[in-house]
Amino acid sequence: MLLVPCPHCGPRNAADLRYVGETTARPDPTAVEPEAWRGYLYLRDNPAGRLTEMWYCRSGCRRYFTLERDTVTNEFDNSPLPFPKGSRS
Amino acid sequence: MTRMKKPARYSAAGLIKRGITGESWPRAWRDHELRSSYDVVIIGAGVHGLAAAYYLAANHGITNVAVLDKGYVGGGGSGRNTAIVRSNYLTPEGVAFYDRSLDLYNTMAADLNINVMFSERGHLTLAHTDGALRTMRWRAEVNKLQGIDSSVIGPDEIKALTPSLDTSPNTRYPILGALYHPPGGTIRHDAVNWGYARAADALGVQIHQNTEVTDIIVRGGDGGDRGDGSGGGDAKGPGGRVTGVRTTRGDIATPIVLNATAGWASLIAAMAGVRLPITTHPLQAAVTEPVKVFLPTVVVSGSLHVYVSQTDRGELVFGASVDPFATYDMRGSLDFTEELAGHVLELMPGISRMRLLRQWAGLCDMTPDYSPVMGFTPVEGFLCDVGWGTYGFKAGPVSGEQMAECIATGATPKLIAPFSLDRFAAGRLVGEKGAAAVGH
Ligand SMILES: Cc1cc2nc3c(=O)[nH]c(=O)nc-3n(C[C@H](O)[C@H](O)[C@H](O)COP(=O)(O)OP(=O)(O)OC[C@H]3O[C@@H](n4cnc5c(N)ncnc54)[C@H](O)[C@@H]3O)c2cc1C
Numbered sequence: 001m002l003l004v005p006c007p008h009c010g011p012r013n014a015a016d017l018r019y020v021g022e023t024t025a026r027p028d029p030t031a032v033e034p035e036a037w038r039g040y041l042y043l044r045d046n047p048a049g050r051l052t053e054m055w056y057c058r059s060g061c062r063r064y065f066t067l068e069r070d071t072v073t074n075e076f077d078n079s080p081l082p083f084p085k086g087s088r089s
Numbered sequence: 090m091t092r093m094k095k096p097a098r099y100s101a102a103g104l105i106k107r108g109i110t111g112e113s114w115p116r117a118w119r120d121h122e123l124r125s126s127y128d129v130v131i132i133g134a135g136v137h138g139l140a141a142a143y144y145l146a147a148n149h150g151i152t153n154v155a156v157l158d159k160g161y162v163g164g165g166g167s168g169r170n171t172a173i174v175r176s177n178y179l180t181p182e183g184v185a186f187y188d189r190s191l192d193l194y195n196t197m198a199a200d201l202n203i204n205v206m207f208s209e210r211g212h213l214t215l216a217h218t219d220g221a222l223r224t225m226r227w228r229a230e231v232n233k234l235q236g237i238d239s240s241v242i243g244p245d246e247i248k249a250l251t252p253s254l255d256t257s258p259n260t261r262y263p264i265l266g267a268l269y270h271p272p273g274g275t276i277r278h279d280a281v282n283w284g285y286a287r288a289a290d291a292l293g294v295q296i297h298q299n300t301e302v303t304d305i306i307v308r309g310g311d312g313g314d315r316g317d318g319s320g321g322g323d324a325k326g327p328g329g330r331v332t333g334v335r336t337t338r339g340d341i342a343t344p345i346v347l348n349a350t351a352g353w354a355s356l357i358a359a360m361a362g363v364r365l366p367i368t369t370h371p372l373q374a375a376v377t378e379p380v381k382v383f384l385p386t387v388v389v390s391g392s393l394h395v396y397v398s399q400t401d402r403g404e405l406v407f408g409a410s411v412d413p414f415a416t417y418d419m420r421g422s423l424d425f426t427e428e429l430a431g432h433v434l435e436l437m438p439g440i441s442r443m444r445l446l447r448q449w450a451g452l453c454d455m456t457p458d459y460s461p462v463m464g465f466t467p468v469e470g471f472l473c474d475v476g477w478g479t480y481g482f483k484a485g486p487v488s489g490e491q492m493a494e495c496i497a498t499g500a501t502p503k504l505i506a507p508f509s510l511d512r513f514a515a516g517r518l519v520g521e522k523g524a525a526a527v528g529h
């Protein structure tokens with residue numbers, strides 16, 4: 001079990017949330033080439049260590065937010081970032 | 090395919106002789122000093138890396154090959170999976186590919202001189218909704234067109250095949266039908282891994298356990314496409330050429346590196362400056378105490394997120410879908426066992442008194458379309474055989490065979506062309522989710 005620190009509801013079991021995944025910078029849809037757009041859609045860093053990721057609190061506050069977590073220890077950073085630069089929230 | 094000659098052959102006569110004399114079997118593969126250069130370096134001693142090494146030596150005569158693993162042979166997914174083998178996939182590309190693997194499994198015991206306990210006991214994928222039944226019909230038709238034994242059957246036939254399933258209409262998720270695939274079954278995963286390791290070793294391939302790759306040396310690249318300075322370094326990335334690898338036991342010069350590290354694939358690719366469409370999720374499995382054999386087929390339920398088979402020793406082996414978030418941590422969870430038990434009892438209420446003995450997890454390299462990533466990358470000499478998700482054990486033999494051909498000939502074989510890395514940039518995905526999300 002993973003306790004996810006929702007910035008609005010406090011710690012909740014990961015099963016109460018939906019994992020959206022690694023945040024990646026979204027290119028400008030009006031200017032981007034299809035290849036770069038697909039890179040944004042599919043390619044991931046998938047690091048072993050610190051990851052900025054998005055969650056959706058589906059059975060709590062029903063909000064999207066980003067958190068930082070270490071993917072090896074599963075420890076969350078204490079200071080959640082509600083809306084980081086470059087991600088669509 | 091050439092048969093192995095060198096080490097002590099496994100045989101009934103040898104077993105009886107050693108039973109009487111107490112003489113022990115020789116080690117299945119040897120330890121070596123690391124050479125300063127190899128023609129091919131394969132990272133990952135799972136079934137994929139070992140099979141590729143074996144077929145390089147057996148089919149193409151390339152034996153100056155090292156297989157490096159940071160742990161031990163089969164310590165990754167290849168020794169942790171639930172060993173289900175089948176070819177009833179959803180796309181023509183997938184069906185043709187996995188069916189070739191079944192062919193290789195069929196002759197493997199003789200080819201590798203090891204008992205892999207391949208049991209073609211039949212494979213049932215249950216449908217509990219109209220939507221699921223429609224997908225089964227679709228799969229059956231795709232399968233039949235390719236000459237695969239696969240059909241949709243109704244509850245009565247299911248009951249006749251597998252009496253312990255509750256096929257009555259009065260359950261919470263009534264069983265409406267199933268995709269039945271008689272050639273599907275199970276295999277002994279350890280024997281397959283060890284068989285390839287032993288046969289590759291006999292042909293001159295060097296297997297190096299406890300040898301972690303810490304970097305890949307690339308010259309002439311554009312600096313990697315990560316853009317955040319964290320990966321690569323200046324000479325890595327697209328346009329570059331591999332010249333060697335760094336390991337915890339020293340540097341090795343090599344023109345060819347094959348990434349066969351499954352759950353760790355993104356980390357190895359980043360060392361060459363290549364980004365992959367992969368996210369690492371753990372998949373858990375569990376096993377019960379042994380009881381008399383009562384479950385003749387493999388049973389999968391996508392709607393209930395569970396599958397089960399019975400081993401020759403009598404244990405029930407269960408699996409489910411991957412844990413719902415990315416991590417490199419292989420700890421098991423109570424969430425998993427609780428949900429698993431509930432869903433298994435929906436299918437087989439009769440086993441409610443059985444006890445779970447163990448649970449474990451392995452890392453799975455999930456791709457967006459549930460198909461693998463195989464072949465060349467934008468870095469010359471850096472090849473991938475990854476993206477095996479929760480379904481890659483069965484693909485070990487065919488992947489090894491095809492990747493060996495890819496390396497030996499420098500051209501992508503037809504069977505794996507649909508799975509190239511550039512399909513993502515081109516938007517040519519090979520969607521297998523409907524056939525691979527739970528039924529591994
Ligand atoms: C619980 C579970 C059940 C499954 N059930 C099935 C099933 O029923 N049927 C099926 O077909 N598939 C199944 N799978 C999937 C299957 O196990 C994998 O897809 C397959 O084993 C991958 O094999 P591989 O050789 O590519 O990688 P692995 O066997 O994972 O080997 C990768 C190796 O790379 C090594 N490595 C990593 N980093 C480094 C480094 N830096 N340096 C050196 N070595 C490194 C690791 O130590 C590891 O040994 C299951 C998986 C799990 C976890």
Ligand SMILES: [Zn+2]
Nearest residue numbers: 009057060061
């Ligand atoms: Zn919340």
